[in-house]
Amino acid sequence: MxxxxxxxxxxxxxxxxxxxxxxxxxxxxxxxxxxxxxxxxxxxxxxxxxxxxxxxxxxxxxxxxxxxxxxxxxxxxxxxxxxxxxxxxxxxxxxxxxxxxxxGPPANAIAAMGDKIESKKLAMQAGVNVVPGFVGEIEDTELAVRISNEIGYPVMMKASAGGGGKGMRLAYTEKDVREGFESVKREGLNSFGDDRVFIEKFILDPRHIEIQILGDQQGNILYLNERECSIQRRHQKVVEEAPSPFVTPAMRKAMGEQCVALARAVAYYSAGTVELIVSGADPTGESFYFLEMNTRLQVEHPVTEAITGIDLVEQMIRVAAGEALPFTQDDIKIDGWSIENRVYAEDPYRGFLPSTGRLTRYRPPVKGWTDDGAENGRRGVAGVRVDDGVYEGGEVSMFYDPMIAKLVTWGRTRDEAADRQVAALDAFEIEGLGHNVDFVSAIMQHPRFRSGELTTGFIAEEYPDGFHGAPLDEQLTGDLAAIAALIATAHEVRAGQVDGQLGGPLTLRHEHVVRLDGGVEHRVRFNIDRVSVDGGREEQLDCDYIPGQRLIEARIGDRTRIVKVARDKANWKLTTRGAQHRAIVLPPHVAELARHMIEKVPPDLSKFLLAPMPGLLTRLDVQVGEKVEAGQPIAVMEAMKMENILRAEKTGTVKATPASAGDSMAVDQVIVEFE
CATH class of the missing domain: 3.40.50.20 (Rossmann fold)
Structure with a gap:
């Protein structure tokens, strides 16, 4: 060793x-x-x-x-x-x-699997399913029909030089091919000057499923079950879980054996992952196809560790030292369910823009994970594990990947693992920069996620207009109103105890009006340790809130609420269960007067192009006096290894350019001013 x-x-x-x-x-x-x-x-x-x-x-x-x-x-x-x-x-x-x-694996395996064409050839030779298709000259419609019939419907006809959605036509039947093939050729020629077309199998309701491989230098190669990684944004995985809610035991065996055959074809050893695309529309589970092989440890490896009890890093080290695997395929079991959410430094409320800066507060729900055995190690503490490499006061740099941490939960069932995710995310404190904690919490609660009906289009389909927070139900609305009133009351009580200036201590036997998110008002009444909202039945309220606390746990009736609390001028910001809510708490007579207050109109910022995130202004494409059209590219900013094109929101003339290419920009800093 x-x-x-x-x-x-x-x-x-x-x-x-x-x-x-x-x-x-x-x-x-x-x-x-x-x-x-x-x-x-x-x-x-x-x-x-x-x-x-x-x-x-x-x-x-x-x-x-x-x-x-x-x-x-x-x-x-x-x-x-x-x-x-x-x-x-x-x-x-x-x-x-x-x-x-x-x-890691041998160099020849890395080389073979790193070449997309070569890896597909090897996969075919090893008997692994690959996406059926035809790449070559398709002379006429009759040949296109013959190829499509051989591949099996539906098929996608694509212009060879296509892009941006042009030169693509989906065909479900032979009639669709006959009607669409020439059209695709014309679109390709008109848009790209190239009328070549290729045809491949279209995977309905695609799911991204991967098989974890582990081998040693003695020739033993095993598959450690599968992971589902279908929930992605811009082809970047966001949520991973093991096992998959879609994969059956028979499908798992077929997938695993094919992936082992591929690994054996390149004499693979160490940890590796074979990525597959699977048709969710095929109830037989037989429509799975090879995408690529990652010849390394995956980001999402902890979920496999949680359900198998195997430390993949340890096995990689032992294999590299020449040791044989200490278990066989029959020893690989599935114990419970595990889910991983990637906590990113990006702001889902602002179009998922990268967010860099200092972590002024960083308190994960558990202090990492210990090393003493499967339950407390690979599964974490009470089923919660946090893998991170940041610290409070540290900086999330623009030079590297925006991932802050990986939150991993384990449960006996999928719902239990998801419930633990929601609770842990509620307790995850991150301040100083934007993050996606609310977003992944909303996914964990989403009915479609809970049903297991996942595809790679989940986020685009369920959040077509962006993310605005998880929806509130009636019960959570009432609970938040009660918590907001309790917080405000605690501050009043403290104020009354400061040198007796407000006439001595107050009691909890009084009423407040709470307005949540600027909408409907709720009347909250306390009676010692009981609370009622809007005249409803009284429920027991247990919460040891002390003014200044940023995270509280409240028990209302039979429900536990974990809420992050922050003061925002006259409002309270309450964050829980995938959304931020603003509450203003007033005595009833003040609330009556407040209804007559004129609403403050926010300033008009449409004349400015503002930096949407911290980053480097790499290009400025306009000059003073230049006229621009709505949607025209104005500047390019770089953050978190990604370029972001900033466009004009409306037609106008450039009045001033306070920033220059090469400047480091702060969020909301003015780049261009329009007349």
């Missing part, structure tokens, strides 16, 4: 590898960029080596610097995590040339 390993990565995955190595008695070396000098993973490791400046191209992606760090510290092996150099054949080869073990 190795005595010291180097982790060629950063953030939560570096922390994750260090924890397992520490439990195994292996010393660790962290490598870091200037942006990560004070990051938790650097402090956790036994040794650390600086690589270079913040950009990954000058630090984490420089293989020669990592090899130098291995030599300087005596590290015998490198775990690459995921991303960066994890699937770079040249890196694995360079390590081998320097006598350093690569904690």
């Amino acid at each position: 190795f005595s010291k390993i180097l982790i060629a990565n950063r953030g939560e995955i570096a922390c994750r590898v260090i924890k397992t190595a520490r439990r195994m008695g292996i010393k660790t070396v962290a490598v870091y960029s200037d942006a990560d000098a004070r990051a938790p993973f650097v402090k956790m490791a036994d040794e650390s080596v600086r690589l270079g400046p913040a950009p990954a191209s000058e630090s984490y992606l420089k293989a020669e610097l990592i090899i130098d760090a291995c030599k300087a510290t005596g590290a015998e092996a490198v775990h690459p995590g995921y991303g960066f150099l994890s699937e770079r054949t040249s890196f694995a080869e360079a390590l081998a040339a320097n006598g350093i073990a690569f904690i």
Whole structure:
């Protein structure tokens, strides 16, 4: 076994590898960029080596610097995590040339699976299902019909040079092909100057399902069940779970055996994942097709660990050291259900724009996960596990991936795992930047998610107009009104106890009017430790709220509510169950007068192009005096490794350009002013 390993990565995955190595008695070396000098993973490791400046191209992606760090510290092996150099054949080869073990698959397997065309050829040779299709010259409609009949309907006819939705036609029958083929050719020629068309099977209600593979250098290869990763946004996974609510035991066996055959075809060992696309419209479960193989550890590996009890990082290390797997396929079971949500630094209320900045408050629902056995380790504490690599006071940098943490829950059933997600997300405190906690909580509660009817189009279909918070039901509305009134009353009581200025202590035997989100008013009345809302029945209220608390747990009747509390001028901001709510609490006589107040109109900002997020202004495409049309690109901002094109909202003339290309922008900073 190795005595010291180097982790060629950063953030939560570096922390994750260090924890397992520490439990195994292996010393660790962290490598870091200037942006990560004070990051938790650097402090956790036994040794650390600086690589270079913040950009990954000058630090984490420089293989020669990592090899130098291995030599300087005596590290015998490198775990690459995921991303960066994890699937770079040249890196694995360079390590081998320097006598350093690569904690991952053999270089030839990385190369074979990294080539999309080559990997599909290998998959076909190994007997793995691939998406049926025909890529080549299709001379006329008759050939198109013959090909479509062979593939099986529905099929998608696509212009070879197409894009942007042009030159595409879906055909459910032979008649559709006869009517549409020539049309697709014409669209391709008119739009792209190329009338070539290819045809492939159209997967109805596509689901993204992947099989976890694990092999050793002795030739043993196993599949560790499946993960469902269908809920995605812009092809980026958001929610993952194991097992899949769609996959049957027979389907699991068929998928797993095909994926093992593919791995065996390239003499694969270590952890890897075969990604498949599955037709949710096929009740037989037989319509699954190979997409690609990821020759590394996946972000979502904790859900597999939770249901199998196997530490994948430990097995990767042992396999790299030459050990055989200590279990067989018959030993791989499914115990319960696990769900992972990726907590990102992005603002779902503002179109999921990236959000960088300092974490002024960071309190996860549990303090990471311990290393002492399956229940408290791979499943977390009371079924909740947080994998993270950030800290309160630290900064989420624009140079790297926007993921803050991975929240993993385990339950005996899928609903129990989802319920634990909602409760844990309610208790997840993040301040200082935008985040998607409300959004993933809303998904966990969504009836379609609970039913298991998932496709890769879930987010686009269920949130076509963007995210505006999870809906309130009548019971939660009443509970929030009661909690808001309790908070306001506690502050009044405290004020009354300050030097007796308000006539001495107040009691809870009085009434408040609560207006939630500027809408309907609710009358809340307290009677010692009982509460009634809008004249309804009294219920027991238990909540030890102290003014200044930011997270409270209230018990109302038989219901428990975990609510994040913040003061916003005269309002209270209450965040729970996937939404933020603003409450104003008034005595009844003040509420009566407040109804006659003139509503304050927000200022008109339509004359300004504002930076929607912190980032770098990489391009400014207009000048003073220039006329612009609605929808015209005005500027380009870069944040979190993504470029964002900013467009004019309406026709106008540029009056001023306070910002210039190369400027670092704060959120809502003026880029362009229009006349």
